[in-house]
Amino acid sequence: MSHFRPVALEHASRLINHGPTVLVTTADGSRRNVMAAAWSMPVEFTPPRIAIVIDKTTFTRQLMTASGTFAVCIPGAAAIDLTYAVGSTSGREVDKFARFAIATATGPELGLPLIEAGCAAWMECKLIREPHTEDAYDTCFGEVVAAAADARVFDQGRWRFDDANADLHTIHHLGGGTFARVSNLVAAKPL
Amino acid sequence: MSHFRPVALEHASRLINHGPTVLVTTADGSRRNVMAAAWSMPVEFTPPRIAIVIDKTTFTRQLMTASGTFAVCIPGAAAIDLTYAVGSTSGREVDKFARFAIATATGPELGLPLIEAGCAAWMECKLIREPHTEDAYDTCFGEVVAAAADARVFDQGRWRFDDANADLHTIHHLGGGTFARVSNLVAAKPL
Numbered sequence: 584m585s586h587f588r589p590v591a592l593e594h595a596s597r598l599i600n601h602g603p604t605v606l607v608t609t610a611d612g613s614r615r616n617v618m619a620a621a622w623s624m625p626v627e628f629t630p631p632r633i634a635i636v637i638d639k640t641t642f643t644r645q646l647m648t649a650s651g652t653f654a655v656c657i658p659g660a661a662a663i664d665l666t667y668a669v670g671s672t673s674g675r676e677v678d679k680f681a682r683f684a685i686a687t688a689t690g691p692e693l694g695l696p697l698i699e700a701g702c703a704a705w706m707e708c709k710l711i712r713e714p715h716t717e718d719a720y721d722t723c724f725g726e727v728v729a730a731a732a733d734a735r736v737f738d739q740g741r742w743r744f745d746d747a748n749a750d751l752h753t754i755h756h757l758g759g760g761t762f763a764r765v766s767n768l769v770a771a772k773p774l
Numbered sequence: 775m776s777h778f779r780p781v782a783l784e785h786a787s788r789l790i791n792h793g794p795t796v797l798v799t800t801a802d803g804s805r806r807n808v809m810a811a812a813w814s815m816p817v818e819f820t821p822p823r824i825a826i827v828i829d830k831t832t833f834t835r836q837l838m839t840a841s842g843t844f845a846v847c848i849p850g851a852a853a854i855d856l857t858y859a860v861g862s863t864s865g866r867e868v869d870k871f872a873r874f875a876i877a878t879a880t881g882p883e884l885g886l887p888l889i890e891a892g893c894a895a896w897m898e899c900k901l902i903r904e905p906h907t908e909d910a911y912d913t914c915f916g917e918v919v920a921a922a923a924d925a926r927v928f929d930q931g932r933w934r935f936d937d938a939n940a941d942l943h944t945i946h947h948l949g950g951g952t953f954a955r956v957s958n959l960v961a962a963k964p965l
Contacts, residue, residue: 597948597949599793600812600813600947600948600949601793601795601812601946601947601948601954602790602792602793602794602795602812602815602946603793604792604793621791621792621793622791622815622816622817623815624793624813624814624815624825624827625813625827626813626827626911626912626913627911627912632911634815634825634911634913636815636816636817660958660960663960663962664962664963664964664965665965666962667962668962668964668965683965713906713907715904715906716904716907720817720818720823720825720915721817721818722817722825722913724911740949741948741949741950741952742948742949742954744954752958754960755792755793755946755956756791756792757788757791757792757932757933757959758788758791758931758932758933759932760961760962761932761959761960761961761962762959762960762961762962763792763933763935763956763957763958763959763960764956764957764958764959764960765946765954765955765956766954766955766956766957766958767851767943767954767955767957768948768952768953768954769851769854769945769952769953769954769955770951770952770953771854771855771857771858771859771951771952771953772855773855773859774855774856774859774874
């Protein structure tokens with residue numbers, strides 16, 4: 584049984600507020616792909632908009648540009664090996680969903696392939712065309728049109744990382760295949 | 775004695791590869807400021823370039839635009855309360871360095887005020903003017919021209935988070951003043 588529940592759009596940007604490494608899924612007609620991306624950030628809460636760096640030589644970028652859509656799936660610690668694997672092979676040569684036996688759900692708004700097993704959340708996005716920044720910085724802007732998260736780790740618009748859901752803690756790539764997992768929540772005290 | 779050592783420019787983007795919340799410092803003439811920013815990412819390794827979201831209404835944005843420069847300081851867990859405090863007050867009303875007794879070093883390339891106490895690293899950046907994305911998305915691009923890190927936690931181009939340097943672990947804002955600290959390093963295994 585899936586633990587994924589819809590996330591209100593005004594809370595969607597919080598899913599990547601803390602800088603996790605993500606998986607980007609794309610589809611155009613019968614072609615589809617998944618890759619890892621360490622470089623993304625929100626740029627606005629309402630409407631929920633994000634920026635993500637996708638190299639112009641990648642198959643993902645080709646499918647994003649052709650379809651005008653992409654999805655961001657947020658892997659948990661259980662998906663570290665998968666994240667590194669899909670970041671180290673090209674979808675031009677192999678269907679990575681088949682190669683790594685990745686089950687997909689179908690996005691409710693854009694029909695994109697979404698990964699829930701091993702992931703904590705996902706967002707379907709419409710590409711906002713910005714040819715100059717796409718070209719100069721490989722920086723692509725998108726507007727989130729649907730989002731969902733595993734309610735065991737993100738609920739009521741907040742991440743709820745604790746010892747019981749460690750496999751769903753987001754992962755943060757340090758380079759060279761080494762990831763850190765977030766934990767140790769601290770609430771700031773007034774100075 | 776400072777533990778900060780220069781970081782080679784080709785390694786600078788790795789300082790924010792994993793999505794930490796940062797402090798942005800700015801100066802123009804006798805005016806200076808510091809604020810917190812959760813939304814930043816690298817966009818290129820060589821030359822090291824980053825993107826950061828700075829709201830157009832902020833004093834920081836005013837000083838960035840006037841000077842064409844800004845610095846990014848990366849707080850450690852010891853600076854959680856400080857990070858939240860400087861993110862919750864405006865530099866138009868008070869000199870936050872004085873208000874919160876923040877000691878500063880002077881940047882070697884751009885002369886910017888840099889925070890080392892409680893921080894793990896810093897980068898001096900030249901603003902790359904992109905009026906459209908600055909206006910439409912509050913997204914500012916910068917090129918890193920100098921960087922340094924506390925050698926106890928970042929060395930030879932790599933973050934070295936372990937139990938001994940927990941106060942220097944980077945912090946990742948989840949919203950509402952709650953931060954997660956990275957830890958639990960895992961090396962991906964081939965699938």
